[in-house]
Amino acid sequence: MKIRLEPHRCVGAGQCVWVAPQVFDQNEQDGTVRLLIEAPPAELHDFVREAARVCPARVIQIEEETDS
Ligand code: SF4
Incomplete structure (x- = not known):
């Protein structure tokens, strides 16, 4: 798994930090x-x-990989 962010869309809601x-x-x-x-x-x-x-802003994009 790799994570890519689109931080310019982030509204600072903080749910991602609360979850992970x-x-x-x-x-x-x-x-x-x-x-x-x-x-x-x-x-x-x-x-x-x-x-x-x-x-809420769909900032977090996930690339799934089969080997991790
Ligand atoms: S949950 Fe989304 S909008 Fe909120 S801080 Fe995290 S990335 Fe930004």
Whole structure:
């Protein structure tokens, strides 16, 4: 799995950080999303998928791969 963000669309709602704090953080200045891990380990995949699902601005794009 690889994560790509479209941060210009981020509204700083913070749901991604609440769901997957190991992977996402928020910019201290404006609250926009920061990606901590571009290719998270398998045990975090479900949390990343949930973060993408709950993001109100569809900022989080996931590339699924069969080998991870
Ligand atoms: S949930 Fe979406 S809109 Fe909210 S901070 Fe995360 S990426 Fe930005």
